[in-house]
Amino acid sequence: MPVSLRKILNVLRARDDWEQSLDDELSSHIAMRADDLERSGLTRKQAVRRARLELGSRERYKDEVRAAFGIRALDELAQDVRYALRTLRRDKAFAAVAVLSLALGVGVNTIVFGILNTVLFKPMPGIVNPQELYFVGTTQFWSVSFPNYRDLRDRNRSFTGLVADRIVTAGLNTGGRSEQIWGFLATANYFDVLGVRPLLGRFFTPAEDVHGNAGQVVVFSYAAWQSRFGRDPQIVGKTVRLNGQPLTVIGVAPLAFRGTELFFAPEFWLPVGMQPQLENVSYLEARAANNFWVTGRLARGVSRQQAQAEVDRLATVLAREYPQINGGFRYQLAPPGLIGDGLRGPVETFVSGLTVLAALVLLAACANLASMLAARSSDRFREIALRISIGAGPARVVRQLLTESVVLTVAAGAIGCAIAAATLRWLAQYQLPMPFPSIQFNVDTDADPRVFLFALGASILTGALAGVLPAQQALRMDANQMLKGVHSIASGKRWAVRDVLVPVQIALCSALVVASLTSIRSLTEAFKANLGMTLEGASVVAFDPRLAHYGEPEGHALQRRLVDEAATLPGVVATGYADTVPLGLGHSSGTVFREDATDFRQSQGINVTQMIVSPGYFKAIGTRLLSGREYAWSDVRQPAGTRIAIVNETFARRIIGTANAVGRRFRYGPDADAEVIGLVEDGKFQALTEAPEPALFLPATRVYSSDTVLIVRSRVSETVMANQLQQMISRIDPNLPVGSSTSLASYIRIAYFPTVVASVLLGVFGVIAALLAVAGIYGTASYSVSRRIREIGIRMAIGAGPRQVLSFVLGRTSRLVAIGAVLGLVSGVAANRLLASIVYRVSDRDPLTVIAAALIIMLVAVLAVSAPARRAVRLDPQQALRQE
Amino acid sequence: MEKSAELLPGTLDLLILKAVSLGTQHGYGILTRIGQISGGALNIEQGALYPALFRLERKGLLETEWGISENNRKAKYYSLTAAGKKRLRLETEGWRRLAAAMKTVLAAGEI
Secondary structure (H helix, E strand, C coil): CCCCHHHHHHHHHCHHHHHHHHHHHHHHHHHHHHHHHHHCCCCHHHHHHHHHHHHCCHHHHHHHHHHHHCCHHHHHHHHHHHHHHHHHHHCHHHHHHHHHHHHHHHHHHHHHHHHHHHHHHCCCCCCCCHHHEEEEEECCCCCECHHHHHHHHHHCCCEEEEEEEEEEEEEEEECCEEEEEEEEEECCCHHHHHCCCCCEECCCCHHHHCCCCCCCEEEECHHHHHHHHCCCCCCCCCEEEECCEEEEEEEECCCCCCCCCCCCCCCEEEEHHHHHHHHCCCCCCCCCCCCEEEEEEECCCCCHHHHHHHHHHHHHHHHHHCHHHHCCCCEEEECCCCCCCCCHHHHHHHHHHHHHHHHHHHHHHHHHHHHHHHHHHHHCHHHHHHHHHCCCCHHHHHHHHHHHHHHHHHHHHHHHHHHHHHHHHHHHHCCCCCCCCCCCCCCCCCCCHHHHHHHHHHHHHHHHHHHHHHHHHHHHCCHHHHHHCCCCCCCCCCCCHHHHHHHHHHHHHHHHHHHHHHHHHHHHHHHHCCCCCCCCCEEEEEECHHHHCCCHHHHHHHHHHHHHHHHCCCCEEEEEEECCCCCCCCCEEEEEECCCCCCCCHHHCEEEEEEEECCCHHHHHCCCEEEECCCCCCCCCCCCCCEEEEEEHHHHHHHHCCCCCCCCEEEEECCEEEEEEEEECCCCCCCCCCCCCCEEEEECCCCCCCCEEEEEEECCCHHHHHHHHHHHHHHHCCCCCEEEEEEHHHHCHHHHHHHHHHHHHHHHHHHHHHHHHHHHHHHHHHHHHHHCHHHHHHHHHCCCCHHHHHHHHHHHHHHHHHHHHHHHHHHHHHHHHHHCCCCCCCCCCCHHHHHHHHHHHHHHHHHHHHHHHHHHHCCCHHHHHHCC | CCCCCCCCHHHHHHHHHHHHHCCCEEHHHHHHHHHHHCCCCCCCCHHHHHHHHHHHHHCCCEEEEEEECCCCCEEEEEEECHHHHHHHHHHHHHHHHHHHHHHHHHHCCCC
16 A cells, blocks of 8 residues: 555654544543443443453554554654664663774774775776776786887787886976976877876877887876876976976876876876986887886777787797797786786785784674673563563564664764774875885775775674574563563573673684784894894985986996995994895896806796995995905906806805805806805895895996985984985985985885784784773673672672672683683684784794783783672672562 | 454445444444444454554545544544545445346356
8 A cells, every 4th residue: 555755744743643542542442332331231340341351452453553554664663763772871881882892893894894995896096997907917027028018019919908107206306406206107008098088188199109209298197286286277288307308298197097006106107218218228128128017908809818818829929039038938917906916915915814803803893792782681581571472573572672783783883984984094195104205105095985885784784693692582582481580591501692602702802812912022023033234323315316317427426426425424334325225125136047057048047136236335234244355446347357246145055056155156148147256144135024035236336226225334323314314415416306314224114014014903903802802791790790689699698708709600701701711812823823924933832922812811801800790799788689 | 353354354444434424423333333234244343443444534535523422431433524425435336236246146057
């Protein structure tokens, strides 16, 4: 029967009217029936009683009327909600604890989902049909050389377009100063293939791609246009200077577009033809230089597998044509955004670890809520029995209980959402700790409706789950028994479901506590690990002469001059420079061969980390020289002389074959070999958790790199020295942008980032888990005390002392906590194995950690039961006995 | 309290309309009136009456007014609206036709 909206509103407005009216009508009916019955001989009293019985329950009429109106469901829901709110208001403490613990659970999970969404699910913004895009990279490096890219591009039929890009940096000259900015070199088809339309102006044309005749043009990102040019509407056509060169701005990219990599937001795009002039060395014809990233859009009707097969075929062709360089290489397709699968592995591990932790926290919060609800519902057995007896169907009762828990969880969900939204917004602004402050490495985690839908779903699901338990108990009740006062469920059974929840909570808490203690411990270990350099006393300053338009000879001279100048500063002990530092960014690698090698294909060589270092570098950075010598300024390029090299212990072992490497040789290729003149100790280069890597140190006197990190070891504080270095540089050349000047320890802190993040997160989770456990135990213990006030009173009256009372009341709870703690500690130790992949050098049988965790759990338990315990002991027996 | 098995919901409405058409009456009175004029053959379940009255009132076929009964009881009196009269006429026609058709079918084959 369709009921129009207006009628519903009318009915709802007149609700009290009709209910009252019906009451009156029924009363009058009874009265008149009673009159008739009285006339037939019954007494008034009998007549009224009979009339009432005949009519039956009034509530049923009201129900039927409501059903007749067709709004029964809505009305009942409103009733349920009002009732739930009323009962919750009565029990404020319970409601607060329940809502807060659940808010934490939902909030944490929503944050994790938000991160998950950004990193793995959300399509990259601003790109048309991103699901058709695939990153194409070599399996070894994920990057491809430009000549190989060209061949792939020209010879394939699976892609409608293949683009290549490369991260570059340049100095933007504004006013008199030069500021370092980061962006992409990109092929002309870049924007076309990605399907991006310009916000202003236009994008590249193929003519601008031509090597040697590259158009001097630049496209800026929306962010750059906003922050650096104040959203100038006349920007198109204007000239800007990059590295001293004038370039014409031809366009601005739209707001959402951030390029094809998740972690990097470029400020500009330059045509790839400008690469040689920008970097002072041309990679465009260097087939062996794998330093471009390639992305392609699948042609219509072509599947990923088909494209992969063709790429495999092309790899074989290229290997045949260039056996030395391409022999043994394979190309692979991967979804774009995480540098092929380069970042995917660590990111996925990290994110799944995070998800598991968050799920555990939510479980703990659920367990909390469920046990508290169950405790409360057993308080209300009588009330529920009453309702059943006056005609409420069991379904109705269950629905009311569920409504109560859903109300709680929706409130909690709203709070959790708010927390999550704020945190995600903060994360979106948070810049990963890069040594170059100007680089934009962040993750765009801003609010996505999917995330909030998730939070809503999670809350409702939790509410339903948590409410199921008391609802089940309600269904199993025998109403008559209930009314008589026999609690058939509360007594008699040895282990109620509620008793399982307490150990579960404690187990989860313990596991999390163990995990967080372990990771904190490993963090301290990580800081003490042998890095192969001495952090204390070392300051660094990074710069790039190319950004101030220095060519190679001038740049080289500048480097020498700065090193010499720095040596004259007061307190300085040693100076040197290199193209990067260990555990810094921008490491290059090279391929070398043994002296007796015969197969010189790239894929058969040994990959080594490569650094370019000046004389004095090792002394400055604190790496021990084991034998041989450091470079000298006199080691300049010899036209026909042998190449020289300094290597580390692992290199010596693996490539030279002996620890006595000095004087021995190795090969770069069939016609190029080098002699080892110095041996240094091992160290860490890419990550804290890496195994010992072979490293090769080339002489800066012979090989030039404009990337420069000046390293100064001094007796003054590192930050003071860093400032002095910065001032020194601006004295010598005020136009040279300085990347960052700080202590060596701060400079490399990006290497600690995963460990630090993992430890911080685990610590936070550990604290949350402990809080939840406290809340849960408190709730259960408190309930236990309040249920048995009478019994406690009796025992006290017959002479039980405080200790007996406590053991009576809390005995069961303590047993459950103990069981849970043992379970949790054991599983926490097992979890340590999982942690080993992210966290540094975790020993999974570390007794100290387990003992500390056990102590913490005991403390938590004691804290939680202290209030109820005090209450139990302080009971006045007379009061207690009077209470029901 | 089981619902009346013999009466379909539609027929109860029709009976009520007919009963009220004979004169404004309160709920209890409608009950007794139907019993009376059917000669005791039709006895409405007390529980079914009031929801039906409410339904009919909501549909606009009955209108109500509070008044005092013969025994000085306060009671809610029902009377037919114009729509109610029309509906009664239509339904009665329909019933008569149905009853005639049923009679013909059930009598088939009897000599």
